Amino acid sequence: MRKKPKQKRSRQMVDALIEATAQTIIDKGLDAVTTHHIADAAGVSVGSLYQYFDGKEMLIEALMDKLANDIASLLVQLPMIEGGSLRHNVQSIIEFGFSVLHSRDGLFLELVSNWNNLPTDKVMDTLQQSFMDLSRLYFLKNYQQNPIEDLHVRVFIIVNSVLFNMVRFIGQNTALLTQQQVVSGMTDMVVGYLNADQDPHGAQVLTP
Amino acid sequence: MRKKPKQKRSRQMVDALIEATAQTIIDKGLDAVTTHHIADAAGVSVGSLYQYFDGKEMLIEALMDKLANDIASLLVQLPMIEGGSLRHNVQSIIEFGFSVLHSRDGLFLELVSNWNNLPTDKVMDTLQQSFMDLSRLYFLKNYQQNPIEDLHVRVFIIVNSVLFNMVRFIGQNTALLTQQQVVSGMTDMVVGYLNADQDPHGAQVLTP
Amino acid sequence: MRKKPKQKRSRQMVDALIEATAQTIIDKGLDAVTTHHIADAAGVSVGSLYQYFDGKEMLIEALMDKLANDIASLLVQLPMIEGGSLRHNVQSIIEFGFSVLHSRDGLFLELVSNWNNLPTDKVMDTLQQSFMDLSRLYFLKNYQQNPIEDLHVRVFIIVNSVLFNMVRFIGQNTALLTQQQVVSGMTDMVVGYLNADQDPHGAQVLTP
Amino acid sequence: MRKKPKQKRSRQMVDALIEATAQTIIDKGLDAVTTHHIADAAGVSVGSLYQYFDGKEMLIEALMDKLANDIASLLVQLPMIEGGSLRHNVQSIIEFGFSVLHSRDGLFLELVSNWNNLPTDKVMDTLQQSFMDLSRLYFLKNYQQNPIEDLHVRVFIIVNSVLFNMVRFIGQNTALLTQQQVVSGMTDMVVGYLNADQDPHGAQVLTP
DNA sequence: AATGAATGAGGTTTCATTCAT
DNA sequence: CATGAATGAAACCTCATTCAT
Known part of the structure; x- marks a missing residue:
């Protein structure tokens, strides 16, 4: 500026x-x-x-800054049900995510879709950071156990996964998938991953 | 043409x-x-x-066509270890994915990063289709049980998740995450999700 | 060639x-x-x-040559009613002109409309020459009088007038004029002009 | 614009x-x-x-607009000799027409020659309209009789005839015709046509 | 003779950016 | 400060013509 x-x-x-x-x-x-x-x-x-x-770039950057702040404020206000199950909370957040992507006449959708051409990663970074805080808080509150060590990895992966799936789903015009299916599927995946044992090579009951 | x-x-x-x-x-x-x-x-x-x-568009489309074919042929040749665990196979595929994204001096990376501006979804569609086939085959071989009903939803979610995480990771230049961590994390997530009971709220009893 | x-x-x-x-x-x-x-x-x-x-030019020129010949042959075959009145014959020729302009899916219309960009004036020249011959013949036959001296001027003027009016009328899509009106009007004008005293400044009964 | x-x-x-x-x-x-x-x-x-x-088109259109206005203003100022004969006035107008076509280094000539490729018919339309007004006025003043019914047909035919003949004559480089001859011939033709009885087959009784 | 691949000058249009007013 | 006129590089695309095969 x-x-x-x-x-x-x-x-x-x-x-x-x-x-x-x-x-x-x-x-x-x-x-x-x-x-x-x-x-x-x-x-x-x-x-x-x-x-x-x-120039144009700086304007877009400024916009992204503002949006990042908006999102951050929204996220901290996210009504996290205290006694709710992890699954329930995750699903709420994902649904919240969809509503955000549809909000402002698709502004976020357009931006996330073009994340690669944007001057900053501010929005992505903010999202990641916010979720990081959110998750840390959640686990602290509900499990009061030793904090998940690789939480930042998980949050990175989850945020990216959920985000891109939402964008891809919305951008897609086939009727092969319903939003309900995608929400449900992602919830399954995320919950499973968050609950997964930290030691990736530990007790694997899951192998065929 | x-x-x-x-x-x-x-x-x-x-x-x-x-x-x-x-x-x-x-x-x-x-x-x-x-x-x-x-x-x-x-x-x-x-x-x-x-x-x-x-024009330019048609050229890019032609390139995508060719690449889609290339990828499809590569994928069918993917060395799926017969007796290997699901985890092992998933990890192999993800690592293969990384190598593909790095190949051709980042051509695929650039294309996937800009998937939104491309004239066709051919590469994404091909990827999804190939993985769909691959997964179907795998589950058929290894479980010989009733096929997973919502497989197409899972494949959609997994492909998008893995792809975008790889792209994001590569595009990121922070040293906060190692590729090893991301691969491992995604493997956890994917394996967990693939093994998840179809009834999203049931117990995990899918293991053979 | x-x-x-x-x-x-x-x-x-x-x-x-x-x-x-x-x-x-x-x-x-x-x-x-x-x-x-x-x-x-x-x-x-x-x-x-x-x-x-x-090149293109030469091709168009060749086409014009051919068409000029075609027209010339058509014109000499024009059924000139021997005992018919001048008015009747003129009207026939004008109507014939319209039919020619509409023939060949508008080829002549397109050519005459663009006469200015054509490599040769062959068609126009041929038309003029043919009409010159035709007129000379007609007056010789029917009046056996001293030939009209300025016939070439009159033919030039008449051919151009009729031609352009036809083209303009066809190209026009307003319903303000009917072809019948234009034919009739042009016939009046042409007949009047052909019959006009040769001495342009002679007995003028026409002045107001 | x-x-x-x-x-x-x-x-x-x-x-x-x-x-x-x-x-x-x-x-x-x-x-x-x-x-x-x-x-x-x-x-x-x-x-x-x-x-x-x-683009180019709009520029040409704007030029035509301007020229149409210019011509219109010129035409209304046309020195119509009050007591002059119709022949004299017609001849004056035709001569004026020639001078216009020669003016501006042949700009009008070029435009009228290419009337078919122009974005608007504004110039032609303006010319027609102006002459229509002029003629109506003239006949009203000088004949105070029932107006010529098919005046619009006559004006259409006359304007086109005179215009195209002038263009063709100027564009032609043969010495077979002099401008004097063409002017004279067209005057004859136009005057004759304007005086022609409305009933195309009757006698010429239009003179006052 | 016939082919059609290859050329490239020349036309149209857009848009980020500057600068005189 | 604010304006918006002016710029011109850079993109796109076409088509008459040539020439190797």
Whole structure:
């Protein structure tokens, strides 16, 4: 960001531009956003855009920052049922995830779908971090046992798995799968994995 | 494809163009691919490119087709250890997956990373189909029992999970995770899920 | 034309190419003809096309030549009613003109519409010449009087007038005018003009 | 037009572009006009061109609009001699027509020659409309009689006839005809036609 | 003779970014 | 500060023509 908005008007403009970026992404898709579209949507001139942001990239980055914060706040408020089973809680979170991806007219969906072309991994990182905290808390509360050592690995894997499956499912237009099936399947997988013994090579009753 | 290559020279050209597309994707990334780059890399003129392909999209599609076939052939040859444990086989496949993603100077990595911008889902679809076949075969051989009903859901979820985790891991340059950890974690998760009772809430009694 | 077709096969090819040119003009419009279209339509290769013609221009020129001849032969056969009134004969010719413009799926219409971009004026010239002959003959037969001196001027003016009006009328899609009205109007005009005193400044009963 | 010019500078630019279009048509002919030529001629970049016009077509259309207006204003100022004979006035108009076609280095000539490839019929329509008004006025003033019913047909025919004859004559480089002859001939024809009884077969009694 | 593969100049259009007003 | 006019590199695609086979 070129200039720190110190005045009220400036902060409004910065916000308007970020919001306009979001709207433009929703309307035209990430690939089709142009600085002109954003400026138009924000009701300002391109010149002003460049006075506050170094370019398109920076704007998207700013948007991602904001969204990351939004998500983080949402996640900490996630109604985790105290006495609920792990399965129940996991399923709630996954369903929450779907609702987030559908929210804002698909803004998150579009962003996650294009995660690779985004200037930062902020959203992903935030998600991961939030879930990490969430999980740590959960296990601490409910198991009061020695913390799972490789929790960060599990969270990494779970977050990525759930996220990509949701995106792939939504993006897919075949009727071969229902959301109910996907939610249920992922819940099974995640719960199983979270419950799995830490020692990956320990007692394996599961081998054929 | 616009024209069917009737002469030997033209078949070579078609191949050269597809190969050049691959190389350009490797060199510059999918987004930076242009018809000129491809033509240059193939050592031919743009005009020639357009004699055989309707444009960039079609070239990428052709490349994907070819790669999908390549992968399919590789997968059927996957050394599935007959007497090996499910865990062992799953781990082998995941490791094989990593090696594929690293092969061809990251071509597959780049393509899977950008799956969303690709003209076809052929590679993903092929992967899913191949794994579906593979899994069906495996369970048939090793369990000779009633087939898993929701196998297609599980395969969908597993393929997506494993794929995206690999891509994310490779694309990530933090040293917080080792490939060994990710492989191991995913193996745990996948094996657990494959063994999970079909009735999502029942007990795990699937072992032979 | 590059080569004079001495062999039967060659003459067939030349004919096929000219005919293909006509068909392509009909199908795509004069502006959209390409050598490839023509060669395709003729069922030969571009290479062959260039063996017999110096390029697109020459092909169109050849087509025009052929059409000019066709028209000329048609015109000399025009059923001029011996005892018919001038008005009747003129109207017949105009109606004949309309039918020609509509013939061959609008080939003539397309050509006359684009007369300005054509390599030769052959068709126009032929038309003019044919009508000149026709008129001369008519006046000789029916009036046996001193020939109209400025006949070539009148024919020039009449041919152009009638031709362009027909083209404009056909190209127009408003329902403001009927073909019957245009034919009738042009007949009036032409007959009046042909009958007009030769001395343009002579007895003018017509002034207001 | 894409953008409405809000600043003074941009209005100048729009004008410069339209003027450059005219100049390019004069210099290279309608077919050879390219966006780059126009931009070069206007002394601006292609980008600027596209900020105000959707492309070549729109520019030509804008030019035609402007010319149509110019012509319309010229025509209403046409010095119609009050007491003059119809013949005299017709001849004046035709001569005026020739001078217009020769004006602006042949711009009109080029445009009318290519009427078929132009994006709009505006010029032709304007011409027709203007002459329609002119004629109606003339007959009203001078004959104060029942208006000629099929006036629109006559005007259509006359405008087309005169226009095309002028274009053809100018485009022709044979010395077989003099402009004087063509003017005179067309005048005869037009006057005769305008005076012709409405009943196409009756006697000519229209004179006052 | 016939083929059709190969060429590449030339046309259209877009868009991130700058800078005079 | 804010504006939006101006830029021009860079992408896409076509088609007349040549030439090796």
